[in-house]
Amino acid sequence: MSVRLPRTRHTRLSLLTAGTASLALLATACGGSGGGASAAPKDFSYLSVTENTTVKTALTTMSKGACRMANEALPLKVETVPQASLDQKLQLLAGQNALPVQFAAGNAPALTQQLAKSGKVADLEAKLKQLGVENQLEPAAVSTIKALYGGKLLVLPYEYNIEGVFYNKKIFADHGLKVPGSWDELTKAAAKLQAKGVQPFSASGQQGWPLTRLISGYLYRSLGPDALQKVADGKAKLTDPEYVKAAEEIAALGKKGYFGKGVGSIDYDTAMNQFLTGKAAMFYMGSWALANISDSKQNKVGADNVGFMPFPAVAGGKGSIDQYPSNVGLGITLGAKSFDEKTGDWVACIAKNYGSTALKDHGSISGFKVNTEVKDANEVTTQVRDTISSSKQNVLWFEALFSTKATTVSQTNAASLVGGSMKPEQFMQTVQGALATQ
Numbered sequence: 001m002s003v004r005l006p007r008t009r010h011t012r013l014s015l016l017t018a019g020t021a022s023l024a025l026l027a028t029a030c031g032g033s034g035g036g037a038s039a040a041p042k043d044f045s046y047l048s049v050t051e052n053t054t055v056k057t058a059l060t061t062m063s064k065g066a067c068r069m070a071n072e073a074l075p076l077k078v079e080t081v082p083q084a085s086l087d088q089k090l091q092l093l094a095g096q097n098a099l100p101v102q103f104a105a106g107n108a109p110a111l112t113q114q115l116a117k118s119g120k121v122a123d124l125e126a127k128l129k130q131l132g133v134e135n136q137l138e139p140a141a142v143s144t145i146k147a148l149y150g151g152k153l154l155v156l157p158y159e160y161n162i163e164g165v166f167y168n169k170k171i172f173a174d175h176g177l178k179v180p181g182s183w184d185e186l187t188k189a190a191a192k193l194q195a196k197g198v199q200p201f202s203a204s205g206q207q208g209w210p211l212t213r214l215i216s217g218y219l220y221r222s223l224g225p226d227a228l229q230k231v232a233d234g235k236a237k238l239t240d241p242e243y244v245k246a247a248e249e250i251a252a253l254g255k256k257g258y259f260g261k262g263v264g265s266i267d268y269d270t271a272m273n274q275f276l277t278g279k280a281a282m283f284y285m286g287s288w289a290l291a292n293i294s295d296s297k298q299n300k301v302g303a304d305n306v307g308f309m310p311f312p313a314v315a316g317g318k319g320s321i322d323q324y325p326s327n328v329g330l331g332i333t334l335g336a337k338s339f340d341e342k343t344g345d346w347v348a349c350i351a352k353n354y355g356s357t358a359l360k361d362h363g364s365i366s367g368f369k370v371n372t373e374v375k376d377a378n379e380v381t382t383q384v385r386d387t388i389s390s391s392k393q394n395v396l397w398f399e400a401l402f403s404t405k406a407t408t409v410s411q412t413n414a415a416s417l418v419g420g421s422m423k424p425e426q427f428m429q430t431v432q433g434a435l436a437t438q
Helices: 006-013 020-030 054-064 068-073 083-095 109-117 124-131 139-148 169-174 183-195 209-223 227-232 241-255 268-276 287-293 341-362 379-390 404-419 424-436
Strands: 044-049 076-081 102-104 161-168 199-202 280-286 306-309 332-334
Touching (some): 054 341, 076 083, 161 379, 169 306, 209 280, 209 404, 241 404, 404 424
Antiparallel strands (some): 102 332, 161 280
């Protein structure tokens, strides 16, 4: 099974600038020349992280099936390292001109970008076009990758997740509620549920990011898809009134008790359990939660009673409800020097077959298209897949462009924001202050 709990995945995804101090060392080791020519690879070496088993298991399956011919010419060879050691391992190998053919990209996109500037990482957009398989990637996944990696396609989307609001269909029907299309409709639905003794939302205040995701959701709908990029570029500040407004709206949900009691002490598993046992009507989460929803042992309300909706529109806002927050897990990239014809055969086979293999064998949604018919576990999985296929422009999440320090400050203070012990202006000022000192 792939590591699906966001406390693992999102730890790595939010470290967008982690390891930055070591990039200078990497640049020195790599130099600007790319390290000269490399001999043709003897195997399809793949460096993965120990915590993620889905990708390596799927590739192994493909090496014996759909990609058997590519594997006979260039045998798959898998090596793993703990995720915490990945960046250090990549820097060491890069300095020795010994990067494997395919490898898990660094925890920080900045590391992969540095490797690319040093000529170590293949230009995958050009390679996929040469192989005639560029159309095998979902456009939304490509958009997400380019947003994370400076406008370039530097990794392959072996995982792909979108975020939105999962809701309990039965609770909605029992209380005469329709799926909210706007923020006003959402808050009115929450008020009605609260009045009837039903907890409107389940969320983990202990992890923090499930709450800050709501802030960025409001920002993207009110100010548009470039709202947080403007902050990163210094063109706007989180302390600007229109940004503080988003924090105010989320704080108001907490003040009204919509997250239940003691949200600050609720961890991810407890929040998930609250939703899957029918104790909360809505749950903002990523599509990795489909694994939990499809598990009848965990899901006591039944997968057929779970629906999925986008973060609602904000009246007069510049954003669109079809712009979904998304991520590609821990991306996988390929070395530039070892990308020869045999490697190309492997990559072409992966592009055509990985999506189907991962979905069929693991119930895992990737950013590759599914070219063979695979029966989904339930209707909500089909809904999410259809949403991914039709989505053309995606956005990131609140801390995606933050430093490690600002990410920590944001997530550790989120519970205080919705709990009322920290005012919205103070919350945004605190996070902005952390950004200013990065």
